[in-house]
Amino acid sequence: MKSKRIMALALAGILAVTMLGGCGGGDSANGNSDKGSSEGKKLTIVMSQRDEWLSTLDAAAKAAASEMGYSLNSLDSQSDANKQIQFVETARNNGEKAIIVNLVDPNTAKDIVEAAGDMKVVFVNRPPADTSILNENVVYVGSDEMTSGKFQGEWLAEHFKAQGKTEIKYILLNGILGQVSTTNRTKSVLQALKDNGITAVEASAPLACDYDRAKAMNQIGPLLSTGTKFDCIIANNDAMALGAIEALEQQNIDPSTIPIVGIDATADACAAIQSGKLAMSVFQDPKGQGTGAILAAINLIEGKPINEGIDYQLDTANPNIEWVPFEPVTADNVADYLNR
Known part of the structure; x- marks a missing residue:
C-alpha cells in the first residue's frame, strides 16, 4: 500500500x-x-x-x-x-x-x-x-478531512445503487461540534452521496456524541426503541460506529444488515469489518x-x-x-x- x-x-x-x-x-x-x-x-x-x-x-x-x-x-x-x-x-x-x-x-x-x-x-x-x-x-x-467523508459517501452510494436505491435515510453520529474535523467529515460524506446520485435525508436530527463510544451507544439506543426507520448509520469516527453496533446488538438487531461506516480504521474497527458488523472505515x-x-x-x-x-x-x-x-x-x- x-x-x-x-x-x-x-x-x-x-x-x-x-x-x-x-x-x-x-x-x-x-x-x-x-x-x-x-x-x-x-x-x-x-x-x-x-x-x-x-x-x-x-x-x-x-x-x-x-x-x-x-x-x-x-x-x-x-x-x-x-x-x-x-x-x-x-x-x-x-x-x-x-x-x-x-x-x-x-x-x-x-x-x-x-x-x-x-x-x-x-x-x-x-x-x-x-x-x-x-x-x-x-x-x-x-x-484532509474533506477526503475522509468522501470515501464514506462513495462506498455508501455504490452499496445502495447496487440495491437499486437512490433515496436513503441516515442517522448521523457527530464528533465534537465546532471542530474542523467534525464539520468537514459531515460535509464531505453528504456531498459525496449527492455527487454520486443518492438523495440522502435525515432519519433523525444529528446526534452529537463527541467521538465517544459510550455516548453514541446511549444516544442511538432510544431511536432504535422508538422504531425510527433508517437505511444506514454514518459516524464521524470508529468509536461512535462501534457504539452504534453495541446499541443495535442490545436491541437484537444484526448490525451486518445495516451499513455502518466509520473513520480511523482502529484495531477494533478493523476486527468489526472482518466480522461483517462494520461496513467500512477510512484509515487515518x-x-x-x-x-x-x-x-x-x-x-x-x-x-x-x-x-x-x-x-x-x-x-x-x-x-x-x-x-x-x-x-x-x-x-x-x-x-x-x-x-x-
Missing part, C-alpha cells in the same frame, strides 16, 4: 540522519529525557486528550523524536484549552525551540501561537479554525501524523521544508500544510490494516 511505502521511506530517512549525527535517543511521557539525548535537543508535544488513536500518534511521535536524537516531553491537556496554553508557555520558558500541539479547541490556535512566542509551532491532527495564522513558523500536519494514519509532526518541527528548527525527509505532499494552495493521506478500508483490504 502507498502509506506503507511512505512510512518505510520516513523511517529509513530518520535512521539515516540518526546514524550520521550519532545522537542518542530520547523518550518521555512525563518529561524525563534519556541521558543519551544531545543538550538542547528537546521537544514537547501537547495532546488534547488520550484515546486509542491519539495514543498511537503520541507513541509514533516519541519513536520518531528518539530516532532523531531528541527528547520528547508528552503532556496531556485533558480536554482543557487553558491548561494546554499553560503547557505551551512552560515549554517557551524552558527555552525550547519548537512545540507540537494537538488542539483542544481549534479557536484557541491564535492564543497558542502567542503563548509560544519565538518557538516554532506544529499543529497536528486538529487544524486551527483559521488557517490564515499558518506561516513559515506555524504549520499544520494532518489529513496516526503513525504518519506523529512522525510527520516531529519531522516538521525539526525541519522548521533547521530551516528546511516541513516535508523534507518524508514522502507527504504540501497543500497546493498553502505550503504550510502537510497532508498525510486517508485510505478507504473495506472487507476487501482490511487485512492490510490489522497491524497498522
Whole structure:
C-alpha cells in the first residue's frame, strides 16, 4: 500500500540522519529525557486528550523524536484549552525551540501561537479554525478531512445503487461540534452521496456524541426503541460506529444488515469489518501524523521544508500544510490494516 511505502521511506530517512549525527535517543511521557539525548535537543508535544488513536500518534511521535536524537516531553491537556496554553508557555520558558500541539479547541490556535512566542509551532491532527495564522513558523500536519467523508459517501452510494436505491435515510453520529474535523467529515460524506446520485435525508436530527463510544451507544439506543426507520448509520469516527453496533446488538438487531461506516480504521474497527458488523472505515494514519509532526518541527528548527525527509505532499494552495493521506478500508483490504 502507498502509506506503507511512505512510512518505510520516513523511517529509513530518520535512521539515516540518526546514524550520521550519532545522537542518542530520547523518550518521555512525563518529561524525563534519556541521558543519551544531545543538550538542547528537546521537544514537547501537547495532546488534547488520550484515546486509542491519539495514543498511537503520541507513541509514533516519541519513536520518531528518539530516532532523531531528541527528547520528547508528552503532556496531556485533558480536554482543557487553558491548561494546554499553560503547557505551551512552560515549554517557551524552558527555552525550547519548537512545540507540537494537538488542539483542544481549534479557536484557541491564535492564543497558542502567542503563548509560544519565538518557538516554532506544529499543529497536528486538529487544524486551527483559521488557517490564515499558518506561516513559515506555524504549520499544520494532518489529513484532509474533506477526503475522509468522501470515501464514506462513495462506498455508501455504490452499496445502495447496487440495491437499486437512490433515496436513503441516515442517522448521523457527530464528533465534537465546532471542530474542523467534525464539520468537514459531515460535509464531505453528504456531498459525496449527492455527487454520486443518492438523495440522502435525515432519519433523525444529528446526534452529537463527541467521538465517544459510550455516548453514541446511549444516544442511538432510544431511536432504535422508538422504531425510527433508517437505511444506514454514518459516524464521524470508529468509536461512535462501534457504539452504534453495541446499541443495535442490545436491541437484537444484526448490525451486518445495516451499513455502518466509520473513520480511523482502529484495531477494533478493523476486527468489526472482518466480522461483517462494520461496513467500512477510512484509515487515518496516526503513525504518519506523529512522525510527520516531529519531522516538521525539526525541519522548521533547521530551516528546511516541513516535508523534507518524508514522502507527504504540501497543500497546493498553502505550503504550510502537510497532508498525510486517508485510505478507504473495506472487507476487501482490511487485512492490510490489522497491524497498522
